[in-house]
Amino acid sequence: MNFLVETVQVLLLSIWYNVKSFVHLFVPIKKKNISGEVVLITGAGSGIGRLMAQEFAALDTVLVLWDINQDGMKETARLAKQSGARKVYCYLCDCSDKNEVYRVADEVKREAGDVSILVNNAGIVTGKKFMDAPDSLIEKTLEVNTMAHFWTYKAFLPAMIANNHGHLVSIASSAGLIGVNGLADYCASKFAAVGFAESVGLELLATGKDGVKTTIVCPYFINTGMFDGCQTKWPTLLPILDPHYVAKKIINAVLTDQVYLLLPKSMYFIAALKNILPMEQGIALGQYLGAFSLMDTFRGHSRKKS
Numbered sequence: 637m638n639f640l641v642e643t644v645q646v647l648l649l650s651i652w653y654n655v656k657s658f659v660h661l662f663v664p665i666k667k668k669n670i671s672g673e674v675v676l677i678t679g680a681g682s683g684i685g686r687l688m689a690q691e692f693a694a695l696d697t698v699l700v701l702w703d704i705n706q707d708g709m710k711e712t713a714r715l716a717k718q719s720g721a722r723k724v725y726c727y728l729c730d731c732s733d734k735n736e737v738y739r740v741a742d743e744v745k746r747e748a749g750d751v752s753i754l755v756n757n758a759g760i761v762t763g764k765k766f767m768d769a770p771d772s773l774i775e776k777t778l779e780v781n782t783m784a785h786f787w788t789y790k791a792f793l794p795a796m797i798a799n800n801h802g803h804l805v806s807i808a809s810s811a812g813l814i815g816v817n818g819l820a821d822y823c824a825s826k827f828a829a830v831g832f833a834e835s836v837g838l839e840l841l842a843t844g845k846d847g848v849k850t851t852i853v854c855p856y857f858i859n860t861g862m863f864d865g866c867q868t869k870w871p872t873l874l875p876i877l878d879p880h881y882v883a884k885k886i887i888n889a890v891l892t893d894q895v896y897l898l899l900p901k902s903m904y905f906i907a908a909l910k911n912i913l914p915m916e917q918g919i920a921l922g923q924y925l926g927a928f929s930l931m932d933t934f935r936g937h938s939r940k941k942s
């Protein structure tokens with residue numbers, strides 16, 4: 637094809653996709669039915685992992701829960717059963733350990749069957765300035781927040797590809813789109829998680845496996861305890877998010893095959909600005925939004941988890 641034909645083609649397609657997006661502002665996208673699907677959630681023992689488990693349970697799915705916190709996971713299983721899960725399987729699994737992921741994944745395949753919705757949710761934060769963070773914690777952050785995604789994809793993606801059916805959900809962070817003072821290791825791990833999920837998603841598309849969907853979730857602070865102590869400067873613009881709201885938005889994104897979910901909505905605007913503003917203006921905006929002092933009052937998990 638020549639340049640002119642391809643250019644006209646891409647312009648027409650662009651108009652069509654924009655019209656479609658505009659229409660969907662008023663007409664909701666049809667939600668897919670995931671009844672009977674096997675949903676695996678890492679880090680399901682607390683926070684949004686637990687809440688997503690309850691939401692998926694209400695959609696008549698089979699749940700596979702992974703965590704290193706046995707008590708928390710048991711409580712999630714109880715709540716998921718109460719919410720209507722078809723079946724719930726629990727596995728103690730440290731997803732930062734590649735061999736453990738592969739071993740437990742084999743158990744899952746034998747006992748629960750092929751996973752068709754994989755939610756990489758487990759996450760940790762050091763909360764220290766880069767030079768104060770011990771090497772071991774930096775490594776652990778990258779292993780849990782990023783490398784675990786590689787190993788779970790390796791374990792569960794082949795069946796999704798074979799069936800050309802499935803959904804990969806990456807719980808990243810807005811810290812995976814914009815660097816934050818005092819969060820270097822966490823930001824690096826989340827940027828990597830975003831890049832990984834985005835690239836594999838494109839690889840699947842390029843190889844014709846368009847039945848395997850990807851959703852990448854980038855929320856600002858959520859009130860789960862992980863970032864306890866952190867404060868937001870302008871709550872109207874950047875509110876600390878309610879975990880129930882976040883879980884519902886994630887499930888909705890999965891049901892409508894939404895690729896990027898940024899929360900709150902203002903984050904779409906802020907992320908776009910970061911890439912187009914002159915550097916000094918970007919820094920001034922960051923200061924205005926309180927981005928430079930976000931971590932100054934960080935305490936992290938202080939409440940007892942179960």
Ligand SMILES: NC(=O)c1ccc[n+]([C@@H]2O[C@H](COP(=O)([O-])OP(=O)(O)OC[C@H]3O[C@@H](n4cnc5c(N)ncnc54)[C@H](O)[C@@H]3O)[C@@H](O)[C@H]2O)c1
Nearest residue numbers: 679681682683684704730731757758759809857858860862
């Ligand atoms: N809370 C926030 O403000 C916020 C904001 C943006 C993104 N996120 C991301 O959302 C996800 C869920 O966080 P949350 O707020 O629910 O925190 P949380 O601490 O309540 O939940 C994290 C869960 O992961 C589990 N986990 C930790 N290490 C693990 C490992 N090696 N193997 C298996 N499980 C492990 C923990 O036991 C815990 O149950 C994380 O990936 C986090 O980075 C959180």
